[in-house]
Amino acid sequence: MTVLKTTLENGLTVLLKESHIAPVASFWIWYRVGSGNEHTGITGSSHWVEHMLYKGTPNWPKGSIDHAISRVGGVMNGATWYDFTTYYATMPAGKIGIEMEIEADRMTAALFDPQDVESERTVIISERQGAENDPLFLLGEEVMATAFRVHPYGHETLGHMCDLEGMSRDDLYHHYQTYYVPNNAIVVAVGDVSAQEMLARIEQLFGAIPARPLPRRVRPVEPPQQGERRVVLEGDGSTAYVTLVFHTPPPTDPDFCPLVVLDSALSGASGMALFGGGGTNNSSRLYRALVDTELASDVDGSLTPTVDPFVYSLTATVRSARNPIDVEQRMWDELALLSDNSITDQELTNAIKQAKARFAYSSESATGQAFWLGWSEIFADYDWFVAYLDRLSAVTLDDVRRVAQRYLKRSNATVGHYMPTNK
Amino acid sequence: MSIPGPDDVKRYELSNGLVLLVRQNHASPSVVISGYLPVAARDEPAEQAGLSAFTADALSRGTMHRSFSQIYEAVEAVGASFGFSSGRHFTGFGAKSLVEDLPLTLDVLSDVLRNPTFPKNEVEKLRGEILTDLEERAHDTRDMAGLTFNTLAYPAAHPHSRSVSGYIETVSALTRDDVVAFYRRGYGPQGMVLTLVGAVEPEQALARVEDAFGDWSGASPVRDPLPPALPLTEVRREDVAIPGKTQSDLIMGAPGPARTDPHFLDALLCNTILGVFGIMGRLGETVREQQGLAYYVYSRVTGGVGPGPWTMIAGVNPANVERAVESIRAEVRRIQQEPVPADELADNKAFIVGSLPLRLETNEGVASALLDMERYGLGLDYLRRYRGLIEAITPERVQAAAQRWLDPDAYALAVAGPPRE
Numbered sequence: 001m002t003v004l005k006t007t008l009e010n011g012l013t014v015l016l017k018e019s020h021i022a023p024v025a026s027f028w029i030w031y032r033v034g035s036g037n038e039h040t041g042i043t044g045s046s047h048w049v050e051h052m053l054y055k056g057t058p059n060w061p062k063g064s065i066d067h068a069i070s071r072v073g074g075v076m077n078g079a080t081w082y083d084f085t086t087y088y089a090t091m092p093a094g095k096i097g098i099e100m101e102i103e104a105d106r107m108t109a110a111l112f113d114p115q116d117v118e119s120e121r122t123v124i125i126s127e128r129q130g131a132e133n134d135p136l137f138l139l140g141e142e143v144m145a146t147a148f149r150v151h152p153y154g155h156e157t158l159g160h161m162c163d164l165e166g167m168s169r170d171d172l173y174h175h176y177q178t179y180y181v182p183n184n185a186i187v188v189a190v191g192d193v194s195a196q197e198m199l200a201r202i203e204q205l206f207g208a209i210p211a212r213p214l215p216r217r218v219r220p221v222e223p224p225q226q227g228e229r230r231v232v233l234e235g236d237g238s239t240a241y242v243t244l245v246f247h248t249p250p251p252t253d254p255d256f257c258p259l260v261v262l263d264s265a266l267s268g269a270s271g272m273a274l275f276g277g278g279g280t281n282n283s284s285r286l287y288r289a290l291v292d293t294e295l296a297s298d299v300d301g302s303l304t305p306t307v308d309p310f311v312y313s314l315t316a317t318v319r320s321a322r323n324p325i326d327v328e329q330r331m332w333d334e335l336a337l338l339s340d341n342s343i344t345d346q347e348l349t350n351a352i353k354q355a356k357a358r359f360a361y362s363s364e365s366a367t368g369q370a371f372w373l374g375w376s377e378i379f380a381d382y383d384w385f386v387a388y389l390d391r392l393s394a395v396t397l398d399d400v401r402r403v404a405q406r407y408l409k410r411s412n413a414t415v416g417h418y419m420p421t422n423k
Numbered sequence: 424m425s426i427p428g429p430d431d432v433k434r435y436e437l438s439n440g441l442v443l444l445v446r447q448n449h450a451s452p453s454v455v456i457s458g459y460l461p462v463a464a465r466d467e468p469a470e471q472a473g474l475s476a477f478t479a480d481a482l483s484r485g486t487m488h489r490s491f492s493q494i495y496e497a498v499e500a501v502g503a504s505f506g507f508s509s510g511r512h513f514t515g516f517g518a519k520s521l522v523e524d525l526p527l528t529l530d531v532l533s534d535v536l537r538n539p540t541f542p543k544n545e546v547e548k549l550r551g552e553i554l555t556d557l558e559e560r561a562h563d564t565r566d567m568a569g570l571t572f573n574t575l576a577y578p579a580a581h582p583h584s585r586s587v588s589g590y591i592e593t594v595s596a597l598t599r600d601d602v603v604a605f606y607r608r609g610y611g612p613q614g615m616v617l618t619l620v621g622a623v624e625p626e627q628a629l630a631r632v633e634d635a636f637g638d639w640s641g642a643s644p645v646r647d648p649l650p651p652a653l654p655l656t657e658v659r660r661e662d663v664a665i666p667g668k669t670q671s672d673l674i675m676g677a678p679g680p681a682r683t684d685p686h687f688l689d690a691l692l693c694n695t696i697l698g699v700f701g702i703m704g705r706l707g708e709t710v711r712e713q714q715g716l717a718y719y720v721y722s723r724v725t726g727g728v729g730p731g732p733w734t735m736i737a738g739v740n741p742a743n744v745e746r747a748v749e750s751i752r753a754e755v756r757r758i759q760q761e762p763v764p765a766d767e768l769a770d771n772k773a774f775i776v777g778s779l780p781l782r783l784e785t786n787e788g789v790a791s792a793l794l795d796m797e798r799y800g801l802g803l804d805y806l807r808r809y810r811g812l813i814e815a816i817t818p819e820r821v822q823a824a825a826q827r828w829l830d831p832d833a834y835a836l837a838v839a840g841p842p843r844e
């Protein structure tokens with residue numbers, strides 16, 4: 001994989017990769033700001049700012065951005081999560097310059113018209129209300145708030161409802177002016193383009209935007225957990241859910257790759273958030289322990305790469321007429337087996353093969369490649385991504401046992417039960 | 424890679440009736456298998472709703488050669504994905520693997536399709552999983568709006584009025600014998616279509632598929648003709664109360680064009696203008712951008728053999744349901760009454776034509792396009808003709824499509840959300 005990586009004088013990081021598979025190119029801009037940077041009172045601001053960037057600049061009035069992309073056959077979107085806010089478009093390769101112009105323009109010139117802020121307030125509240133319709137969102141929100149009592153990862157990216165009701169236009173504009181600077185951004189382009197030509201155009205468009213000092217970020221450190229935490233949420237429905245989350249280190253830590261392997265054995269490669277979902281996990285340990293035994297109808301694991309330490313989470317859907325307490329107990333039994341005996345050689349081989357396959361699938365589209373280059377640059381750097389398979393191949397059975405013992409223990413767990421009220 | 428066409432898509436017909444389509448793509452060392460059989464929910468009686476879906480799910484629960492766990496150990500060990508699911512008119516299947524594992528995935532796929540044993544304990548396990556899903560569905564506003572919409576928009580005898588997954592009562596009553604009988608009646612190579620897209624030579628693919636399926640025999644299943652999907656003549660509305668929810672989901676619309684209708688692309692273009700282009704088309708512009716009523720509001724023309732519905736979909740605060748419905752009706756009326764301005768039409772055409780390479784970027788995207796060409800008899804040159812077909816659509820044809828299939832005063836409307844106060 002040949003990637004051209006450079007930094008402009010104003011601090012903008014640039015990653016470019018030529019890929020001549022299809023006549024398509026994908027351009028992304030990533031800002032190193034997300035809900036992990038937010039404190040109470042302005043939770044949800046990163047996500048709301050993302051919405052406001054579609055509301056126009058003097059050069060690109062409201063409605064013109066999505067029309068400009070669509071009318072040449074492009075698709076675009078934005079996304080906000082714990083550590084980033086990102087915008088992208090994938091387009092016929094010859095047209096990608098339009099997206100580059102838009103991103104350079106709205107890095108500094110977004111209007112944040114007060115009327116647009118107000119009409120978007122109700123849209124964002126509607127987005128949150130839609131999420132609240134899902135019991136798993138509600139349970140996840142409670143569990144994360146319990147697992148993190150200091151670090152802002154403990155609140156949802158959508159933000160608290162009271163903050164969505166209370167935040168002002170100035171709060172949002174302040175966020176935008178603070179974080180939307182070239183020295184806090186990464187641009188990524190992958191596709192049927194010349195990397196050198198792209199670089200020249202990026203310099204032309206972004207090179208003159210001045211760097212600005214970023215606020216000193218005091219990284220909140222979640223204190224070590226000193227005992228099991230437990231949340232019971234009651235709500236509408238007839239289905240119960242059980243979630244276990246464990247504090248885990250970030251991808252830059254040597255324990256992360258053993259955890260990836262552990263997760264593959266425990267909940268299947270579909271849980272490998274690193275390369276997208278898809279696929280089944282019917283031969284995984286937890287499927288056998290919970291679904292084959294008719295305690296649960298579904299089980300999933302998730303290990304999300306983040307900048308600061310995050311969590312490994314396991315979630316089971318309790319089968320009709322079964323008890324969440326029994327489901328939870330079986331999960332603990334399986335985790336104890338891992339801590340005692342590690343996984344098997346065969347499971348280790350499978351995990352590496354599964355990662356190799358996912359890696360190949362993810363390289364099929366320009367969009368997928370650009371996404372991975374950008375995201376890995378956010379939580380580590382793209383070398384992390386390139387060397388991922390090698391590091392995974394170096395994991396041993398002892399490594400897996402060690403991380404199971406270290407992280408998958410009760411004193412490091414937050415347990416959540418969703419109890420339906422009209423069973 | 425160019426747009427797929429007759430010179431680089433190979434089509435073979437096996438002597439048992441199976442059709443194979445292959446397209447090479449050596450960009451990544453992976454291969455996608457995708458296909459369908461002409462057996463589905465429309466072939467089950469209403470009182471056994473969910474039988475086809477149950478059967479498709481049960482196929483991989485054990486074969487004459489492999490147990491359920493052996494099947495998934497084999498497939499998951501190599502990072503392949505593997506799945507079967509029944510729709511209303513076809514049962515689809517798919518697998519994706521590294522090309523080095525193609526012999527394995529084809530072998531397991533063929534075993535599962537040809538030799539399922541439907542072990543009794545596995546059938547019961549599966550039933551419990553499906554029933555749990557159906558209980559979850561009863562509290563999901565989007566799902567319940569969709570289910571209710573179908574009963575309002577289609578006559579009871581039409582397969583579109585029923586749930587493909589079935590209902591708690593019907594799924595509880597299905598027996599293993601029902602599943603076995605449904606399998607025997609409907610599964611076979613006649614009418615089956617299989618595509619292979621990826622790092623594989625066509626002749627080699629043919630040889631492997633011949634090995635896996637060539638000696639499978641079976642007659643063509645007889646299917647009942649579809650009852651007509653009648654146009655709606657009035658507003659048919661139903662509100663579903665689901666306690667504990669904060670948002671209402673609404674679906675409105677009517678039966679739309681079948682994919683084979685000569686005016687399907689007119690409807691597709693009309694729908695793009697109405698609820699797709701940019702940020703969800705004209706609907707997004709008025710309902711979301713101007714009024715701030717909804718996070719999502721869009722429209723969708725389903726097509727299919729169906730004919731599938733043409734729907735407008737939104738998630739809104741319960742207090743805003745009526746306003747959203749009125750705004751959607753106003754947009755439907757406008758697209759029926761006013762010819763689309765030339766520049767808007769040109770932009771929408773350019774979007775549909777221009778985004779084709781994006782849809783064909785992955786092996787899955789190409790496989791899906793090839794299957795549609797075969798399923799609807801579009802011809803192997805269809806994607807090459809596509810630009811011309813879209814370019815030829817006039818404002819009059821767009822308007823005619825809106826007038827034929829949409830009506831702001833006669834539609835089905837299902838709303839699922841918190842009970843009204």
